[in-house]
Structures are given as C-alpha cells and as structure tokens.
Amino acid sequence: MSVCNPSLLFAGLLAALVAPAALAQVKLSDGMIRIGVLTDLSGLYAEIGGPGAVEAVRMAAADFMKENPGIKVEVLSADHQNKAEIAAAKARDWLDAQKVDMITDLVNSASALAAVKVAAERKRVVIVNGAASTRLTNEDCSPYSVHYAYDASALANGTGKYVVRNGGESWYFITSDNAFGQSLEKEVAEVVTANGGKILGNSRHALGTSDLTGLLLKAQSSRAKIIGLANAGGDTIHTIKAAYDFGLISFGKQKLAGLLVFITDVHALGLEATQGMFLTDGFYWNLNEQTRSWSARYAERMNRPPTMVQAADYSSTMHYLNAVKSAGSDDADAVMRQMRATPVNDFFAKNGVVRADGRFVHDMYLMEVKAPADSKKPWDYYSIVSIIPGDDAFIPLSRSGCRLVAK
DSSP states (O other): OOOHHHHHHHHHHHHHHHHHHHHHHHHOOTSSSEEEEEEEEHHHHHTTHHHHHHHHHHHHHHHHHHHHHOOOEEEEEEEOOTOHHHHHHHHHHHHHHSSEEEEOOOOOOHHHHHHHHHHHHHHEEEEEESOOOOGGGGGOOOOOOEOOOOOOHHHHIIIIHHHHHHOOOEEEEESSSHHHHHHEEEEHHHHHHHHEEEOOOOOOOOOTOSSOOHHHHHHHHHHHHEEEEOOTTHHHHHHHHHHHHHOOTTTOOOEEEEEOOOHHHHHHHHHHHHTEEEEEOOOOTTTSHHHHEEEEEEHHSSSSSOOOOHHHHHHHHHHHHHHHHHHBBOOOOHHHHHHHHSOOOOSSSSSBBOOOTTTEEEEEEEEEEGGGOOOOOOTEEEEEEEEOOHHHHOOOOOOOOOSSSOO
C-alpha cells in the first residue's frame, strides 16, 4: 500500500494550475503557430533538406507541444522545385491565405532570397538552413530573417583556407551557375588569394547537368593542384563520380576540394571514391553523445542520420518556438528580439547567437573523409581535423553589408 505525500501532491497541483496560466499569457494571432517547410522534395537537393527537413521540423513541433501542451503547432510543407518564382508564390500563399507564421529550410539560394523578400514585406519570420549565399546577411538581409546553418563564407574559411595553407596553392573551379555557386566560388577565391594562392580558371554549369566530363577535362588541362567544386547535391555527386570512374583526375597530382559536401553525398559515392577529401560542415551526427542521441531519434524516422541542414531545421525551429513562448506573442518583431537575445545551447550549437544582420554564429568543423578501413560502423565517415570558432568562420559584423548593422 502506498502513502501519498501531501507536500508532493500540493506541488503537483500547483504546477498543474500554474502551467496553463503561464501558457495563457502567450497571445497567438489565430490560436496556433503555423510553420511552413519550403524545400526541395524531389530534386537535386532532396537528400540535403527535402522530406528529412519536414520530419526534423515536425520533431521539433512535437517536442515543443509535449513540453507546452497549451500551444498548438501546425507544420505545412511544399516543394519549391529550386525555382525562385515558385518559392515566392508559395510564400505569398502561405503568409496571406494560410496564416503561416514562419517559413524554414529553403535549400537553394535563389529560392531562399525570394522567400525572404516576400516575408519581409509582410513582416514574417524566415529561417534559412539550406542556402549558402552570403547575400542573405549582406545586401539582401531582412529584420525578419535568420541565416542559421552555414554560408559560403564559413565553407571558404574552412576547406578553402586549410587546403591553400597545406600546399593547394593553385585552384580551378567547377561551379553551379546560380546564386549559390557564384557566391561560394567568390568567397573561396578571396580566401585562396588572401592566403597566397592563385586562381587558374573556372567552368560553370547549369543546375542539374548530368554530364560534367567536359568541365573536368578543362580543369585537368589547367594543371591546377586543386579542383574546387562550387556545387552541391546531385551536381557534386555527378562531378566526383565522373572524376573517379573515368580517371579524369590524377589524385597524385590534382585533388578535389568539395566545398559543400554533405554526409548523404559521401554515402551515395562511397568511401572508396571520397576518402581523404576535406570538407566543412556545421554538424556531424557522431560528434558527441548529444549529437548521437538526437540523431538516433531522427534515424528512427528516416532510417539514416541527418545532414547539417536537417539538424539545423530542428534546432532553429525549437529556437523560434521557445522565442514565441518567451515573448508571449507570435508577433514577428517581438519574436526576433527574443531570438537575438537568447543564446542557443543544444546538440547543434554551443553559445550560438543571432546577430543584427541575421547571421547565426556557431562553430563549424573541418572534416576529412575516412578511408574504408577506418570506418567502424554505418555512416562513420568523418574524422575531425579542427574546430573553427564561429567568429572565425563567418564574415565579421564589421564587414557586413547589411543595412541593419550600425557602422
């Protein structure tokens, strides 16, 4: 027979009364929080964001509602097909007709820039996790947008700087001919030249080009030591596969530098083709106990570990939802103030902060892809070469071209 402790009973009753009262102080414009995941659900970047991004945001919403049962969160999703006009149209529909409070993921820079513009006009929050263009926190910054996971500057200050300082002084770029590719090439080229390297040329290709053999032949004839891949997703996979399968790159003389390589790319290509490659990432599932624990939960749903983008989708969504709760409102200005004022300490970032230009500053990691013999379990693909402090990875606020930054 158990005996009830009156003190514990009173404490439980008090908590039950206080919690609803506290949640009642959160004033939502239409009784709930709606989040729209705008991503590539079926194209080149679907493995990077895609259905996994939607699931990560749903996980965050479910975890938040479990802790705050008085607040309802609804998650919508749509495919922007990597087209800016589709992203803009869907953003307008969500914000005007469906009362969406926050849009997130936005893998593909052109789509992200389009959605940010639409949301800024309507004073709604956008959190970009999938795009790399530094325009998002410079000339196209918005008081309502956050660039959370990574950007081209962080990739350049990771892979680009390390490679040029360790003998890779001459570069040739194979670049996706869009806002993302051009931004990434520009950022890396500036780092290479600033560290004494030389740019010997570039070749650009349309998004989704399947045959990149001709571009690799041009890169080979340049005799550059480093072939920098300023592309992503399926384009990066096609480039590396062609280089490996056809022997177009002599790995003793020329090396590939994957400037935006995700763990799903390495998995698709295999360690035999990617071993020894350096890359920069903001997240690795096998980094520590926290990352392993959250990634195991994600893997139960998606049957594989998350990419940096998908992990950031969860982290940033939770940061947004907690900001709504702390602000006591889903008003975008109040929520953005709270997001900037509150550091993030979770499995994705330690002491991460949102700056005035919208850049979320956090540590990045320089990785080296393991040789097949060194991989001890499924998806055990990376060795950590170095940790890049956030202040070193991202463009300093003093150099930001964002109009919101006081000079």
